[in-house]
Amino acid sequence: MSEKNNIDKKLSTIKNLLAKQNLVENLIHRQEMSRQDIVESLVQKQNSIELERLIKKLEINEIARILEVLESHVAHRRAMHDFYAALFAPIAGITVYSVPNSDYFSNYWLTAIPVLSLSTFV
Numbered sequence: 001m002s003e004k005n006n007i008d009k010k011l012s013t014i015k016n017l018l019a020k021q022n023l024v025e026n027l028i029h030r031q032e033m034s035r036q037d038i039v040e041s042l043v044q045k046q047n048s049i050e051l052e053r054l055i056k057k058l059e060i061n062e063i064a065r066i067l068e069v070l071e072s073h074v075a076h077r078r079a080m081h082d083f084y085a086a087l088f089a090p091i092a093g094i095t096v097y098s099v100p101n102s103d104y105f106s107n108y109w110l111t112a113i114p115v116l117s118l119s120t121f122v
Contacts, residue, residue, distance in 0.1 A: 007065045014054060014066060021047040022109070074107040081108035088113060 025047070028040055055063065085096040093116040099106045 007062050010058060010062055011066045011069055014051070017051060017054060021051070074109075077108045077111075078106075081106075081111045084111055084113060 025040070025043060028036070028043055033039065058066070081096070081098070085098065088094045088096050095114055095116070097112040097114075
């Protein structure tokens with residue numbers, strides 16, 4: 001297997017792990033349960049350990065390549081968020097969620113666009 005294919009496979013593994021972790025964290029966050037803060041904290045720790053274990057197996061050149069690719073993915077997601085924000089800005093009843101202020105940085109892996117009323121389109 002070529003070095004590029006090997007790195008692409010490892011990148012895919014990391015992306016799948018991050019996506020799975022994000023899904024689990026979001027599901028837990030939406031659940032109403034006693035001691036939710038403890039459950040969320042434990043899941044985040046477990047996710048961090050799993051990701052760290054995966055990264056420790058990588059060579060430095062593989063890590064560098066993966067970071068380059070992830071950076072371009074994040075840039076693309078952020079550009080898509082800006083596109084949606086501009087597209088829906090003039091339409092009443094549609095809001096594109098964004099970070100509250102410059103203290104926050106979002107990769108906008110998911111852009112949430114709630115529609116307040118279907119009558120907006122009728």
